[in-house]
């Protein structure tokens with residue numbers, strides 16, 4: 001029996017689920033001990049490595065989170081809001097670190113996660129990459145330095161399967177810009193203009209979502225003033241950056257007090 005923290009991957013057949021399983025196999029200090037999918041999924045009862053078209057990994061895909069979590073120290077969850085909220089309670093019971101990459105969470109979902117965070121160690125971020133978390137810090141700094149002569153617009157682009165907009169990353173960037181300016185994002189957010197919108201309101205933060213093809217994830221934060229423009233940009237070309245960040249978070253969370261943490265905590269930014 002190994003002492004390495006055992007990690008369960010939820011949503012094992014998904015784009016991120018498969019990437020996580022591959023990455024865990026390459027990271028020293030982590031081992032895959034479980035793979036979850038929803039009941040009725042084709043992969044249930046089969047070896048996850050074989051389902052992914054490779055060698056057997058000795059991990060059978062299960063639809064029983066309680067049983068699977070009993071042998072785990074962490075669960076990495078890039079699924080859907082309802083599944084993530086349900087897992088929060090199970091992870092708390094299992095005293096396992098719950099790493100959440102799922103986006104599109106409602107205020108109600110977030111309130112439920114906050115409750116779970118009283119008893120469980122949760123690490124949640126709309127983007128687990130080092131580059132984006134640095135971009136968030138830069139955005140806060142630039143917004144702090146500039147006044148409202150600079151209009152802030154956030155433009156994100158993702159693949160055509162993505163179901164939520166604006167992206168979790170765009171919202172993180174918007175929050176950082178609002179914090180830098182000392183305003184409440186809810187009061188200044190202007191999402192996806194269409195039709196006779198009237199002139200742009202000074203101080204607003206605009207959000208725009210592009211969806212197409214296989215774009216992994218691109219984010220621009222534009223500060224546009226009369227006569228000049230600053231654009232901060234992150235381009236993801238490989239989902240492995242998110243998976244590596246999530247595994248890092250699962251390992252970092254071992255032994256941490258219950259509470260809600262994010263990638264800034266993990267990366268020490």
Ligand SMILES: NC(=O)C1=CN([C@@H]2O[C@H](COP(=O)(O)OP(=O)(O)OC[C@H]3O[C@@H](n4cnc5c(N)ncnc54)[C@H](OP(=O)(O)O)[C@@H]3O)[C@@H](O)[C@H]2O)C=CC1
Pocket residue numbers: 010011012013014015016017036037038041078079080082083100101102103104125126127128129168242
């Ligand atoms: N924070 C970050 O760094 C990143 C976040 N994301 C976010 O991660 C999420 C997933 O993205 P992606 O992998 O592209 O999406 P996919 O649709 O490819 O994968 C989601 C997976 O979760 C599964 N799932 C849904 N409900 C359950 C459940 N109750 N139990 C077990 N599995 C379940 C789905 O199964 P089924 O197909 O049967 O529904 C599917 O396999 C999104 O919210 C996305 O925005 C993505 C990349 C980076």
Ligand SMILES: O=C(O)C1=N[C@H](C(=O)O)C[C@H](O)C1
Pocket residue numbers: 103126127158162166167168169170216217218
């Ligand atoms: O759905 C995706 O693919 C991604 N989702 C995250 C988001 O909503 O920001 C992170 C990344 O951009 C990929």
